Amino acid sequence: MEEKGKNCTKCKEYKTLDNYYFRKDYNKYRGDCKQCVSNTGKAYREANREKRKAQKRKYYLKNRERLIKETSQYKTNKRRTCRLSRTKYLVSKSLRRYITGGKSKRAKECIGCTWEELLIHLAGTFEANYGIPREYMKNFELHIDHIKPLASASSEEEIYELNHYTNLQYLMASDNLSKGSSSNWSI
Ligand SMILES: [Zn+2]
Secondary structure, three states, X not given: OOOOEEEOOOOOOEEEHHHOOEEOOOOEEOOOOHHHHXXXXXXXXXXXXHHHHHHHHHHHHHHHHHHHHHHHHHHHHHHHHOHHHHHHHHHHHHHHHXXXXXXXXXXXXXXXXXXXXXXXXXXXXXXXXXXXXXXXXHHOOEEEEEOOOHHHOOOHHHHHHHOOHHHEEEEEHHHHHHOOOOOOOEO
């Protein structure tokens, strides 16, 4: 009869085979169960946490400049190729630009929805504004436009309100520029 389970070599409990990792190299299940494997890993990591932290710190300091450059390049590339990253970046940037001194509220908190929902909302505004299905959005140079302009805000609180998703829409670059917008929000 086929083996359905076995006792773990560590915790000694009887468990069904789906509780064991299969080792392809030995063509059999491990002796210790998944839970015990995870516990062992966790215990090892805890014991080595300080050591790992020091190692990482040393590596970081040694490679600091290269790492900073790589991260920045990665982010720039991501923004270039991914609409979601670009949107996050642009909305956050608009906040940083208008809130000077002190720490501003996170853009994520201001928009009043998730970033993914914001993209869907914006696509909806494109359709509403131009009567063109969203599939064709990529053929146009679009800007994220604040319907009520940020420049009109008279308080920090108002700046946050103006970054609410309901105040954001897609405009074609040509329209946005003619609107006299000072921010160039290519999307
Ligand atoms: Zn076990």
